[in-house]
Amino acid sequence: MAGQSPVKKIFSGSVWGIAAKVLDAVAKFVTIPLLVGYYGKSDYGLIALAFSLNAYLRLMDLGMNIGSVRYFAMWESRAEYGKIANASRSSMVFYGLIGLANALIFVVMADFGPEFFNISPEQAPTYRVMMYILAASTVFNWLSNVVIQLLSAKDELGYVNRITVISSVLNFLFALAAIHFKWPLTVYFLFYTLSLLVVIPFNVHRLRLYPVPLGTLLLPKWDGKAFRQILGYSVAIFAMGLFQFSAKELRPILLAKFASGIDVLTDYRVIQTIANLIMSFGSIFLQVLLPSASKAHAENDHGKMAKMVFEATRYISIFLTLVVFGLILNADNLLVLYMGESYLDLSKWLIIWLLTVLLSMHNTPVASLVLSSGKTKVLVFSAAIGCLISLPITVVFAKEMGVGAAVIGYLVYMLIQMGFFYFYYIPKVLHLSSTRIFFKAFSPSLLGAVIAMFLAGFAGTLADIARPYMEMAVESTVFFIVFAGFHWAFVIKRSDIDYLKSNLLNRSRSHAEK
Numbered sequence: 001m002a003g004q005s006p007v008k009k010i011f012s013g014s015v016w017g018i019a020a021k022v023l024d025a026v027a028k029f030v031t032i033p034l035l036v037g038y039y040g041k042s043d044y045g046l047i048a049l050a051f052s053l054n055a056y057l058r059l060m061d062l063g064m065n066i067g068s069v070r071y072f073a074m075w076e077s078r079a080e081y082g083k084i085a086n087a088s089r090s091s092m093v094f095y096g097l098i099g100l101a102n103a104l105i106f107v108v109m110a111d112f113g114p115e116f117f118n119i120s121p122e123q124a125p126t127y128r129v130m131m132y133i134l135a136a137s138t139v140f141n142w143l144s145n146v147v148i149q150l151l152s153a154k155d156e157l158g159y160v161n162r163i164t165v166i167s168s169v170l171n172f173l174f175a176l177a178a179i180h181f182k183w184p185l186t187v188y189f190l191f192y193t194l195s196l197l198v199v200i201p202f203n204v205h206r207l208r209l210y211p212v213p214l215g216t217l218l219l220p221k222w223d224g225k226a227f228r229q230i231l232g233y234s235v236a237i238f239a240m241g242l243f244q245f246s247a248k249e250l251r252p253i254l255l256a257k258f259a260s261g262i263d264v265l266t267d268y269r270v271i272q273t274i275a276n277l278i279m280s281f282g283s284i285f286l287q288v289l290l291p292s293a294s295k296a297h298a299e300n301d302h303g304k305m306a307k308m309v310f311e312a313t314r315y316i317s318i319f320l321t322l323v324v325f326g327l328i329l330n331a332d333n334l335l336v337l338y339m340g341e342s343y344l345d346l347s348k349w350l351i352i353w354l355l356t357v358l359l360s361m362h363n364t365p366v367a368s369l370v371l372s373s374g375k376t377k378v379l380v381f382s383a384a385i386g387c388l389i390s391l392p393i394t395v396v397f398a399k400e401m402g403v404g405a406a407v408i409g410y411l412v413y414m415l416i417q418m419g420f421f422y423f424y425y426i427p428k429v430l431h432l433s434s435t436r437i438f439f440k441a442f443s444p445s446l447l448g449a450v451i452a453m454f455l456a457g458f459a460g461t462l463a464d465i466a467r468p469y470m471e472m473a474v475e476s477t478v479f480f481i482v483f484a485g486f487h488w489a490f491v492i493k494r495s496d497i498d499y500l501k502s503n504l505l506n507r508s509r510s511h512a513e514k
Helices: 005-039 041-061 064-077 081-116 124-153 157-180 185-197 200-209 214-218 224-258 263-297 302-329 333-340 340-363 364-373 377-401 403-429 434-463 468-490 494-513
Strands: none
Touching: 005 041, 005 124, 005 157, 005 263, 005 403, 041 081, 041 124, 041 185, 041 224, 041 340, 064 081, 064 124, 081 124, 081 214, 124 157, 124 185, 124 214, 124 340, 157 185, 185 263, 200 377, 214 377, 214 434, 224 263, 224 377, 263 302, 263 333, 263 340, 263 403, 263 468, 302 340, 302 364, 302 434, 302 468, 333 340, 333 468, 340 403, 403 434, 434 468, 434 494, 468 494
16 A cells, blocks of 8 residues: 655644644643642742753753654665664663753752742742652653654654643643642642653554564664764754754743743743744644655655745645734733733733744744755854844843843844745755745735734724623634635635645545545
């Protein structure tokens, strides 16, 4: 039986990834206001700080995540399972050592963190226990990276994303249990951490798709020759990732250090939860696209690569503009209903963050092809410039602007990255047309979303509805109708509909028959 086409795999992985992220976002939407109301804004800031520290330490990956997926996908396409096994077992050794180092850092942070972040003496014991919980779990989290990399190379991200639903449901249930049974913050954080680990056995079991025993894939055994091939590529990714991670994940840590109080991280977490919905879509698209891009690059098929970038950018832009401008349209009402009127002043920062994410995420297909090419030197340079310019903005304005300092800093960083992509990487490295990608793949959907948003806002003004729920419903309905009508008339072609019917719907029918 013929295998799935790359576009069908991209679609499947993306749809399941989006569904899982939507469910996770809904769980967070419901639980965060409840948890903030129960534990208080200041104590919930400790959770946001713990998340930020854990996220920033992911840079210890050294770029191996992207490098491993690239090589595993190339070797899997050639059925070179011996190379995959040697490299994956070496990766288990590598990630195990990284996990131990990560655990040691958390133990050290438990002792020195309260003074560095100006955590109150009353909060210090809670903070220390949370750091110890992270230290105990981090080795398992790092080792699970190898499993996800192997499944990604096998185009099994659809399965991975389906399984993450279990974590989302458990996270939701544990939050409700914490409030109902009046758990201390440390007990809730422990169960939250366990909810992230519970999916690991399911993903390990899925590795039986490989025609080699699980032990051959996962039992730690060092093979320097196999590992160096991935590491050589990954070091350049790490150099780029160091600055990318710093520009993104250091912002809340800098706020915790330089802003007026730890409670600013609760504000940050509130709008981050909304913005991360879009950002997680981008990471899903990158995970799904990277194996296909790596195989296209290995085949040296320039026409195939150009078509993949253009079409993927067009479809992703349709989806992202729909979601981003739908959220922007309802930003005020969303924050009021979500957290209360005291959080309404976060609206402008949420809108800026959403637009920033849109600008960055529409470039995901280009980024996947650049990463698969291995020509990342200028990406390192651009990431370094963006990081060194944007982070001081957060430091200087943290006390005066609060969460806004982090949002503006991130916007500056992303504008610099976009400039490098459109003026260097697309025309000089990929030899594609920047103007065609921007004006024909991205801008039509952007224009349609802007028109739909203004017409929906005008309709809401005419209706003069006092209730936020009704106003959101009316404006969102008008927005969707205008957005869909614009795209049906000017963006989506008949050939697109025929393609979706012939490829994606046929796939659904074949699954139903099975």
